[in-house]
Amino acid sequence: MHGEYKVPGGKLVVVDLAVNEGRLAQVQVSGDFFIEPDTALEQINQALEGLAANSSEQAISAAITAALPPRVQLYGITAEGVAVAVRRALASTEPAA
Template sequence: MHGEYKTPGGKLVVVDLEVYTGRLTRVQVSGDFFLEPEEALDWINAALEGLPATSDEAEIAQTVRQATAHAEMIGFSPEAIAVAVKRALSS
């Protein structure tokens, strides 16, 4: 499944994922945003793995926010990732 979201500032957030037994798997977040440190992208992907596919945007954003507590997200937000995840799930 594939979902995209262009933030109001113009940065693209892309999420590719699969669903297995009602949970997110093989989650890959990408885009033209900036993230420091770089390994924070791995933190986000790992945090989303196993999340129930029925999670709402607020739950997804909170999961990302917790995973990136020690990171700087430039040009995008946890909410942007949540929108992209929900779009992937509805595709």
């Protein structure tokens, strides 16, 4: 599954993931943003791994925020923006109402 979100006034966030038994799996966050230190990107991926696929944007954002140490700097993205991209990826396979 693939989702994208352009953070207002910021950069593009791309999320590719799978769902396994109702949980996020194989999560890869990418885009044209910057993170300092760059190793924090793996912390974001790990924070998303295993979350329930029906998690709200708020719950996804909170998981990302909780996983990042205070010294991490996000440039052009936010935890909320990543959460929107995750929900869009998940919505890409949901049947239309």
